[in-house]
Amino acid sequence: MKNVVQMNFGLLAAVLFSLVFFNSCTEENKFPYGIESPPVLSFDGFVYVNANGQKTSLGINGEGGRASEYPRMDASFTYNFYISEHEVSRAEYSALRRNAGAECSGVCNDKSPVTNVTYYDAVLFANAKSKAENLDTVYTYTKASFDAKGSCIDLDGLVFHEKVNGFRLPTEAEWVYVASQGWYPEKGWNNQNSHFEIQDVATSPANDLGVYDMAGNALEWVNDWLTFFSSSPVTNFVGGADGGSLGERVVKGGSFRDDPSQINTYGRGDIYTVSSSTKGHYLGFRLAIGPIPNAIWLDENGTAKESVVIPLLGIYETKHMTGSFQSKLVFRNDLTGNLAYIDYGNGINSVVEIKDTIQAYHPDVSPNGKLVAFCTGVEGVPGTSSIYVRNLDASGSGLVKLNVKSAAIPRWRVTDEGDTSIVYVSSAANNKEDADFAAMSTWQVPFAKGKFGTPQKLFDGAFHGGVSSDKKLAVTGSTLLRVRMSSGKDSVWYNGEQACNVSLANDGSNRTVFLDFGGKTGANYVGQSYNTHERLLVANEKGELVHSVAAPQGYTFDHTEWALGGSNLVVATLTNLNGAHQKIVLVDLSTDSIKTLVEGDELWHPCLWHSKNRYEGKTLDTDSAGVYYLTSASSGALDLRVKMERFWENRNEITAVALGSSRMMFALRDKEVKSHNMLNMAFSAGQMAGASYLFKNYILKHLKKLKVLVLELSPDLFWADANATWIDVIYNKVPGYMYDENHDFWVDSLPEHFLDVVKETPRPESALQLLYTLEDFSLPTGNWAAAVCIRDSNVLTYESPVFAENEHLLEEIVVEARQAGLKVVLAVLPQNPGYAKTGTFGIYGPRRSIAMELIEASKKFDAIVFDENKFGEHDYTDDMAYNADHLSGVGAKLFTHRLDSLLMTLE
Incomplete structure (x- = not known):
């Protein structure tokens, strides 16, 4: 029995093409071309899908599929949604995205599915539809890039907001569930009946839900990042957590050029790898609408994730800020207790989480960018802590533990002799009381060939904010900004007011970045009062305030650290009004600009490493020289x-x-x-x-x-x-x-x-x-x-x-x-x-x-x-x-x- 409810939206206001250049936070309600009021469009043809309590199967078991199609995975739903009866036509697309790519190849007309569109083009169309219906946009982004033909080839900071009720691409699970309600590939447009040409939408028989062209005509974009499947059932599956190693997307359904024997519901790709900027004269899309509650993502290994960390800063923008493609961001996912990282040198903003049972805090990347040290204790909390070092790879291989009673907050250091060592403290507890602080100590231990050497005590006091290369300055916070000067005497900076999240610059400038609690000293320097952690403060080697940066509206700073590699950059987390650590940002002290690197639920203790750009100059432009691959290419x-x-x-x-x-x-x-x-x-x-x-x-x-x-x-x-x-x-x-x-x-x-x-x-x-x-x-x-x-x-x-x-x-x-x-x-x-x-x-x-x-x-x-x-x-x-x-x-x-x-x- 058909379970169909027609969704008649009536008259929609056309959205100007320029609207899709911006996300919902920056779009302006202006109409181009001298139009005083928008042209009138009609839109209908959505089918209601009663999927709540139902399930479908993705992938296959046995031979015949690609590696990404194994194993077969059951996907169930706790919600209903709408899906368009047919693929988006050229007429529909042109009405909302004027002159926006989608060039026609072969025989096609206004009733043909729009093809030669990227995933980004489809996203922008969905946003335009949402705005036309006065709905919030499902997709937000910070910057759009277009090719010479007007097709979108990149959306920096793209975020899919699954709980928003607006137009979007269907998920793979939704697509397969609908397609499975009467799967007849031999009846769709394929190479046996299409004359190898795209056909008008809704001219082949509909399936049992009244949906057309699921099998054949145009291969279709769906919303998901490609990832391996799980052997366990998944509810409300929305694809990969991010783009993985190559930023691959899922496409479904076959096209007019495929043999019906080759068109199936488990296929997820094309002949060549599909990325978000891929285009093809046989590749189009359809829309869905409806929020997805309690969504589940899978990481690249097929492990379920109820929350995801979304990279927002593009490869090139990161390179421009750090000066090098070779950058790595490491941080703690506080929901799992694991370290996670992005290797920007791979060319993909993919978050990799190192999974094990060891609680990991305060990560620090080695000078060569290949290792990460971390501890099991956290700043300001008493108790024993252990330090580990492991390879910065997906498995966290080469794990080794420093065998001492207690060690916390590791910081890599290259000695004057060229040896690589780790500086650490015996405890990172509160340093307010002099006696308690004196009972702690700062140590240095060599690390070479995957092994720790013999620790040596540097001095009394736990200076976990960093030690200068010449050992003439050491700093620490939580609760006081304590320092050890070249004289060997300890002192307290910042007029004895409360300070924390202290970090000593690694560029030889001996600057200290820290956060305060809205004290008088900071207010006098800034010229106005502010609340706890609302300002990032920088002191020179004498303890004098020399710089301050305000947190973005509605946020405060936490977990401030200088970027490793010798730069004017500080990495930090941003907490919202409820105290959730939602973002990791990169602060450029040269311009006071703040760029969001990643966004998630609880992101702690960021460390950004980048190699020094030794080759930039008159001879080579390292933005271009040798750059033979980017994700926008095939x-x-x-x-x-x-x-x-x-x-x-x-x-x-x-x-x-x-x-x-x-x-x-x-x-x-x-x-x-x-x-x-x-x-x-x-x-x-x-x-x-x-x-x-x-x-x-x-x-x-x-x-x-x-x-x-x-x-x-x-x-x-x-x-x-x-x-x-x-x-x-x-x-x-x-x-x-x-x-x-x-x-x-x-x-x-x-x-x-x-x-x-x-x-x-x-x-x-x-x-x-x-x-x-x-x-x-x-x-x-x-x-x-x-x-x-x-x-x-x-x-x-x-x-x-x-x-x-x-x-x-x-x-x-x-x-x-x-x-x-x-x-x-x-x-x-x-x-x-x-x-x-x-x-x-x-x-x-x-x-x-x-x-x-x-x-x-x-x-x-x-x-x-x-x-x-x-x-x-x-x-x-x-x-x-x-x-x-x-x-x-x-x-x-x-x-x-x-x-x-x-x-x-x-x-």
Whole structure:
């Protein structure tokens, strides 16, 4: 029985396009283009979903899915919601977001689903809908960035407010629950009936709830970050806690180009990794509405979290404040008692929590940024405490304990002799009484090769606020601001008024930052009275106040610490009027600006480490130099980020290089080639345009010992547009290539420290959708899957200007390579042997007859054709494949061996 209630919203006021540039706190009610009153729109077509008390299943058990689709997880609901009957149409989208990207590819009209939109575009549309209906916006952010076509490619500080009743994207659980109410992929628009074109919304049969196009037509954005599933049931599931290692999003439902056998409810991704800035001519979205109570997130390991910590400051903005991409924020999640951290050097604002049973307070990051020390006691509280050191990684490996009776508040220190040590105190209890303070002491213990040395006492008194490098100044707070001067005598600063959260600068300035309780001394300096912890205060080496910064309205400071690395930055928590530690902020004392790093429920004891930028100056702009990957770019940019580092590092020894797409990337194991010092520079979606750019501007200009070029020859990729595979997704998304180009690709000489800068630029270490490591580029064994085609082979003709351009680029590369004296090998990679029984060459077409003509025509070049596909008549078995057009690691070994044998004959 259908459980459907139509939701008629009636007349909606159109929201001007400029409204979506700002969040709900900053948007202005002004109408552009001289419009005195907004145009009138009608909106209906939402279905009420009675999900309260119901459940659905996400993912699968058994073989056939990706790693992120295991295990099968039951997701239940304690709420109801609305979902739109069909995907958002171009007409609906244009009405609220005028001229905002969403360019049309192929045959489409106002009734077609809007496609070529990023996740951010969908979020902005949802916000615009909420404002049009006088609802609060579900999404807030601090800054929006747009590409040249008007599409949103980044929203700094994006926060999803799940309890707000406004328009939003459906969660994956909501989407699957609705889709499962009559799942008929063969009845939706797919490659069997769509003529490989997007179709008007609501023209295929609705499911049992009256919802259209869940299977096919447009692949759909949902709200969730991608994460692994849990083996335990989850209630009110809203996806990953954050973007994880690569900032991946979930997409659902398949599209008009997919075979119905490949469209299912458990699929969560696309052929390539999907990030928030991904666009595709087959990727659209639909909306939902309704608050989600008691939401549950999962972290990247599939562990449930009832609260999340949301990173708000973008990678570049963090870099601009700290001066380096290499920054790490560590803090205590007081709800769990664990340490959590963000490694900004990975290029992703992903919060990682180190889980164990040890209570962790007052973390301090080692000078090299690789270790974190912490204690089990807290400032101002008497009792014994222990100090631990562990690696700053997801597992918190290498845990070691300092074996003393009591040790608290560790601070790393490099001695004058260059040794790394930790300064700590025997107790961090209240220091108000002289006798109690004198009974405490300050110590230093060496730490090297994962072990503590023998502790040595520095002096009496617990100076846990820091000790200067020359030991001439030591400070502490809680309750008095006590200091030890170069004379060796103890003193009390700040006129004996109450002070706490004391931290000594690590830049040699001997400044002290602290908080007070609204005392007279601070009020006299500021020029007005204030309440407890409302001002951040800075004293010079004589104890004189030299600076003050006010907390934001409605907040007070807590847990102040100088940023590590020698800077004018202070990191602190902000508490709201109820005393909850909701934010960690970075205070720039040069400008008094306050930027929120993360937001959550109870965030304590932040420590921000950053490496000193040794390379900034006239020679290199470290905002651009070597930055070959950012999250706004495609996953291919990440592959190429790794390859470019290897290119610069080994440019003087490389004798053979390979170019091509992911087929070549996974098929050729360059480290196993014996005949040459081979570098495989192929990357995901690396078609002819990208190959040409790399060959002309890098390979020819820098590889002086190069003898052989191996170039992928894939007929189906001759119709791959340069904008979609190179220009719009990599070249225009990262500054590194343009920066090299503006410096003539460094043909005269490579700047000093250029390679060091490249190595320090963002690079995620892993990703859920990537089934390969960035060191190995090897796929697991799967099978040849189905011999399906996701493009209309009949339209891939020689008359296409895209084909003509790619054919020209191929010829140009080969001619220039031969003129440079290189041997050229054109490699045809194996695909599913089942294509031999079809009319197409491979997964993207073209017709077999055209593919044969292309391969035959390539023999006119002064090159060697290395055909391992043989139009399906090859000997690469099922265990040598990952899917229809990629080899597994097993198959790659065979391909590499055969290519290597060929290269040996060319010597």
